[in-house]
Amino acid sequence: MKVFIFNRDERESKELSDIIKEIKSVSQIRRSECCDATICHLGENFYDVVFVDVLPDDEEVLRMLNILNTNYKKPIIIVTSADYHGFKRAAGYAVDYIAKPFSREDIHASLNKAADIFTDYQFSVFFDGNEHVLHYGEIEFLEAKLHNLIIHTRSNQEYMVRESISSFVGKHNLPFLVRCHKSFFVNIYYVQTVEDNAILMRSENRVPLSRKYRKESFYPVFNQIVDRY
Numbered sequence: 001m002k003v004f005i006f007n008r009d010e011r012e013s014k015e016l017s018d019i020i021k022e023i024k025s026v027s028q029i030r031r032s033e034c035c036d037a038t039i040c041h042l043g044e045n046f047y048d049v050v051f052v053d054v055l056p057d058d059e060e061v062l063r064m065l066n067i068l069n070t071n072y073k074k075p076i077i078i079v080t081s082a083d084y085h086g087f088k089r090a091a092g093y094a095v096d097y098i099a100k101p102f103s104r105e106d107i108h109a110s111l112n113k114a115a116d117i118f119t120d121y122q123f124s125v126f127f128d129g130n131e132h133v134l135h136y137g138e139i140e141f142l143e144a145k146l147h148n149l150i151i152h153t154r155s156n157q158e159y160m161v162r163e164s165i166s167s168f169v170g171k172h173n174l175p176f177l178v179r180c181h182k183s184f185f186v187n188i189y190y191v192q193t194v195e196d197n198a199i200l201m202r203s204e205n206r207v208p209l210s211r212k213y214r215k216e217s218f219y220p221v222f223n224q225i226v227d228r229y
Contacts, residue, residue: 001023001025001026001027001048001049001111002026002027002028002029002030002046002047003020003026003028003029003030003047003048003049003051004030004031004032004038004047004050004051005017005020005029005030005031006031006032006033006050006051006052006061006064007031007051007052007079008053009053012053012079012100013031013033016051016079019102019107020107020111022104023108030047035060035061035063035064038064038068039064039067039068042068042074043189043190044202046135046138046154048114049074049075049076049077049114050068050074050076050077051077051078051079052076052079052094053078053080054078054080055080055081056080065093065094066093070175075095076093076094076095077094077095077096077097077098077110078093078094078096078098079098079100079102080099081099081100095114096113096114097110098110122134122135123172125151125159125161126161127159127161134151134153136174138153138154138155139151139154139177140152140186140187140190140201140202140203141184141185141186142168142169142177142184142185144164144183145183147162147164148160148161149161149162149163149168152205154190154202156203156205165184165185169185176188176189178217178218178221178222179213180207180208180210180213180214180217181207181208181209182213186199186207186218188221190202191222192204194209194222195209196209197209
């Protein structure tokens with residue numbers, strides 16, 4: 001299990017990290033104190049669960065929570081010193097919350113609860129006779145080929161499934177997947193640069209960009225992301 005911690009208090013962040021390290025299934029912990037850095041890092045890296053320290057009505061953190069929940073499909077656990085009603089706006093983005101001062105039992109119980117919900121952030125595909133479980137955040141771009149869909153992941157793996165690209169996108173409802181061509185959708189957060197007729201992804205893969213979808217769907221979303229950062 002890979003865990004990410006957002007907390008502006010270095011002491012609290014380290015205390016939480018030390019408790020999580022005791023869990024044998026945890027293989028990696030990363031910490032951050034900056035909202036924008038957290039958004040960028042989580043957009044480029046996969047984590048099983050994200051802990052976010054929240055102060056009531058902290059607009060910057062609420063904006064970050066909205067982006068993480070809507071675009072990245074991250075299981076989020078909120079840590080707060082307020083009572084539940086004091087941060088009800090943030091609670092809607094989380095799978096669980098922990099009140100300070102927290103204990104080892106609180107952290108362990110919350111991680112167990114989050115583990116039960118992980119399947120909401122995953123999907124299964126059957127490829128080469130085997131079932132593969134993928135996290136939504138692993139999708140780099142989708143490609144339609146004949147009557148099949150090819151799922152390209154950030155690790156340069158390809159999974160071909162018998163499904164139309166429109167059916168997959170409609171069924172999973174992932175806002176970060178944006179149409180750029182009649183046969184391609186890209187994960188907007190993994191775009192590196194945009195050329196006249198192509199999109200260069202962070203993996204250096206090049207995806208075609210048609211004139212029609214460049215104007216209708218790609219640039220309206222891409223420009224919002226650029227303006228945000």
